[in-house]
Amino acid sequence: MRQTNLFGRTLREAPTDATTPGTQLMLRAAIARPLAAGLYTWLPLGFRVARKVEQIIREEQDRIGAQEIRIPVITPAEYWKETGRWDALEPVTFRTKDHGGREYMIGYTHEELVMHHARNEILSYRQLPTMVYHFQEKGRDEERPRAGLLRVREFVMKDAYSIDRDWEGLDKQYWAQHGAYTRTFERMGLKAISVESDTGNMGGDVAHEFQVLTEVGEDRIVICPKCDYKANMEKATRRIPDQTSTATVPARSAIATPGAKTIDDLVSSLGLKADSFLKTMVYRDSSGGRVLVTLPGDREVNEPKLRKILGVSALKLEPMGPIAGFLGPVDFSASQKLLDTSVIKGKPYITGANKVDTHLKDVVFDRDFTVDKVVDVHDVREGDACPKCGTAVTIRRGVEVGNIFKFGPYYADKMNATFEAEDGTRKPLMFGSYGIGIGRAVQTIIETSHDDKGIVWPPAVAPFHAHVLALATNDDAVRAHADALVQELEAAGLEVLYDDRNESAGVKFADADLIGIPFRLTVSKRTLKENAVELKARIEEKGTLVPRDEITKKMRAVIGERRRP
RNA sequence: CGGGGUGUAGCGCAGCUUGGUAGCGCGCAGCGUUCGGGACGCUGAGGUCCCGGGUUCGAGUCCCGGCACCCCGACCA
DSSP states (O other): OBTTTOSSOOOSSOOTTOOSHHHHHHHHTTSEEEEETTEEEEOHHHHHHHHHHHHHHHHHHHHTTOEEOOOOSEEEHHHHHHHTHHHHTGGGOOEEEOTTOOEEEEOSOOHHHHHHHHHHHOOBGGGOSEEEEEEEEEEOOOSOOBTTTTBOSEEEEEEEEEEESSHHHHHHHHHHHHHHHHHHHHHTTOOEEEEEOOOGGGOOSEEEEEEEEOTTOSEEEEEOSSSSOEEETTTOOOOOOOOBOOSOOOOOEEEEOTTOOSHHHHHHHHOOOGGGBEEEEEEEOTTSOEEEEEEETTOOBOHHHHHHHHTOSOOOOOOOGGGTTSOOSTTOOOSEEEEETTSOBTOOEEEEOSSTTEEEEEEOBTTTBOOSEEEOOBOOOTTOBOTTTOOBOEEEEEEEEEEEEEEETHHHHHHTOEEEOTTSOEEEOEEEEEEEEHHHHHHHHHHHSEETTEEOOOGGGOSOSEEEEESSTTSHHHHHHHHHHHHHHHHTTOOEEEEOSSOOHHHHHHHHHHHTOSEEEEEOHHHHHTTEEEEEETTOSSOEEEEGGGHHHHHHHHHOSOOOO
């Protein structure tokens, strides 16, 4: 590929609205261009990377026996209505109607469609287990796209679906995918770790995410430095010290706390620590009843955990008017009262009195108030005890590059998808799904593999194997030699980007560093004199002269024997 | 969903306070000189100043309304 013909140009300066280093490099190196908020067009350099990422995924999916199919982008409403997700996904999906008024959405994901086909194709246990996958666009009307390709509104995902007779079979295919993911990310140069995750609006209950730790990530991951515990903060738990206070506590009494509407206010006005208080909040459950949630003043509600407990997809604090800020669990009537597991038994707390400017002191759980359920609804923090081994955990940011879900019969039950088992009974198809976002993977590679000059592509996903630079393109001898070299390399099966532009050496070197192709081959008057070519790896400071007649063999060796198809 | 910021040439920005011929750097085109780390000279092209309305003799600039994009926060009782 001649660079004079390359569609898309490199930028000296990144647009100011590109905030992460990877986004800046992605734009500067002509990987992709924005079209609208959260919508990007792949340019040739980026598209080549995306295709290589896809190919690695394809090979690893094929290796575990998954079969490639393709389901349309435009999906009819009827299947989504069977599972209730037509309504549940409304706020985050793109929808349209055909001329006959029939409703469609751009697939947010494809579980329903796979399940629909599966129930028609799979009649007998003899056809199981099986696994299919496809690469297809997903449309998600994200409230807030961000960081270039990291969170967008349309993107290609590889989504795979396993179908089994029973939990045992599902478990086997689930872990086969887990293994495939580990190999897939390793091959594309991503250091991804597997963490326990919440299942969100996907349904089901067992899930892992593959997270790449980086400061630009939007997820927070709880990691135990000692054992193997790793979990998304949305799901993470901690070992709670078994504390019980046996001190004799005087009867509760009211105290005046004018204007002290927050824990911070109370801490500063009463001079006590935040964990001396109980904070109480009111939400609504799925049937519209008031839910009272009480937890220690130094802890915060973990909304994903609470959503799951309440079975709702969105949470909203109930407007409580003037007594907001003075709420407490004593004598408050609600359809459900929840207490967080970290509230210490027997300990006297200060709580709101459900009366303006008033709190109650010496409030003890079980003596002064009772609850319906004690549940884990609090955030884990840096330094909390690991739930497995008790070591202080750390919290890091991560990008979720892949996820795997074990649904079991969840979709089959809703969609009446059954097969005839060996004993003649009808059983639900056991289901799992497994996703990797292509664009996010590419952007994450850039975020985690660059230096101050540009991208450093892992060889397996680089847009080209080699970047040939002809210095002084107006020199006939240099040009002729570079032309011949490129031809020879391409004939040997190498993918070559050829900088044949009439630019200064500095510009060419700078662009080569920016684009980040693993190997740079320089042809110049200087190298011609030695009858050699300068070979420099992107990750090395200096290059070496390689004799002209050995260069192709040498490049074949460093790239591997891989030929172009 | 809320808050903040920004829209002027392909990119980065100035001009707006105080209304009066739309600018700078990079990039781009032509010619010439250069040619191993973002070269130099000369000449030149390139604008719906986000959109609509208003005020005014006159609006990039002032006023009103809208749109787009970016960032932050996810309501903490």
